[in-house]
Amino acid sequence: MKRNPLCKLRSLRSLVAMIFQQTDDTLTATILVLPDASLMSLAATLDPMRAANRTAGAQVFDWQVVSIDGQPVVTSSGLPVQVDAAFDPQQPGDLLIVVAAFNVMRHATPQVLAAIRTAARRASMIGGVEAGSWVLAKTGLLDDRTATTHWEDLEDFAARFPHVQVIPDRWVIDGNIFTTGGAAPALDFMLALIRARRGYG
Numbered sequence: 360m361k362r363n364p365l366c367k368l369r370s371l372r373s374l375v376a377m378i379f380q381q382t383d384d385t386l387t388a389t390i391l392v393l394p395d396a397s398l399m400s401l402a403a404t405l406d407p408m409r410a411a412n413r414t415a416g417a418q419v420f421d422w423q424v425v426s427i428d429g430q431p432v433v434t435s436s437g438l439p440v441q442v443d444a445a446f447d448p449q450q451p452g453d454l455l456i457v458v459a460a461f462n463v464m465r466h467a468t469p470q471v472l473a474a475i476r477t478a479a480r481r482a483s484m485i486g487g488v489e490a491g492s493w494v495l496a497k498t499g500l501l502d503d504r505t506a507t508t509h510w511e512d513l514e515d516f517a518a519r520f521p522h523v524q525v526i527p528d529r530w531v532i533d534g535n536i537f538t539t540g541g542a543a544p545a546l547d548f549m550l551a552l553i554r555a556r557r558g559y560g
Contacts, residue, residue, distance in 0.1 A: 378453065378484050379555040386556065388422040388454040389478070391446050392432045393471070393494070395461035399542035400489045401440065404456055407549035411557060419557060427471055435461050448477035455482040457491035460509075467494045476500070484535045488545045492538040496520040504533040509540050 378386070388408065392401060401424075408420035426432045429445030455478050459466065476498050479485050487495040492508035493516065495501050502522040507513070507530065517525040529544035530537060530551075539545045 379552065381558060382556055383417075385418050385421050386454060387452040388420060388456060389446075389450070389452050389482075390422060390424045390456045390458060391475070392424060392426055392434075392440060392442065393457070393459040393463065393466045393491075394432055395435050395463075395466065396432065396458045397460040397489060397542060398434045398436055398438060398440070400460065400545055401434070401458050403542040403546040404458060404488055404549060407546065407553055411553045415557060419553075427474070446474055446478070448474040449481070450478075451481045453483045454486065455479065455484070456486040456488060457494050458488045459490040459494050461490070463490040463493045464497075467497050472498045482535075484537065486537040486539070486548075488539050489541045492516065493519075495536065495538065496523055500536060501533075501538070504536060505531050506533065506536075506538040507531045507540060507544075508538060 390401070390404060405422065405424065408422055411419045423443045425444050425446040426442045427446050429442065431439040431441050433439050457475065471494070475494065479498070479500055485495065485500065489509050490512070492501070492506055496506065496516070501520065505524045505526050507526050507528050508516045510527065513525055513527055517523070530539040530548040537548060539548050
């Protein structure tokens with residue numbers, strides 16, 4: 360029996376509502392960092408969670424920073440970032456965030472795309488930060504959805520992915536997927552998430 364698409368939409372909205380509702384529950388996040396990612400975008404995604412834990416005096420967020428192979432990731436500034444583990448697409452979690460920037464089409468290999476598609480089925484919400492939007496678009500996850508990316512790349516993004524409705528906004532949520540521009544928009548999104556869950560941010 361074919362599932363009613365409206366039921367699927369309600370289910371996705373329910374998942375997003377759960378992520379953004381006020382709660383004392385810990386939210387688990389996996390941050391996948393691709394080579395040539397921006398340190399600022401990574402910090403804007405990660406550090407608000409650290410600050411929320413410190414402010415609350417409790418584990419509001421439980422995160423893991425990963426790379427595809429578990430090796431340090433060389434960022435756009437040339438500084439390598441240590442990661443916690445290799446990306447395990449079978450591991451369930453609340454939030455999967457892909458952080459990427461330069462040379463994204465080269466780094467979004469078939470192996471990477473397949474792993475993200477698998478992981479997306481186990482995450483309540485999936486996000487693309489900066490060029491992470493390009494990665495999600497290449498997986499097909501953004502087809503027939505609204506999305507955004509870094510303001511410098513909006514026209515190229517729209518031309519490359521005609522099945523995505525591109526919006527020139529700082530961050531966009533469509534169903535259980537969010538996309539952001541660069542570091543400052545990622546920070547805005549994370550603060551909105553913290554504020555919704557904890558009442559401050």
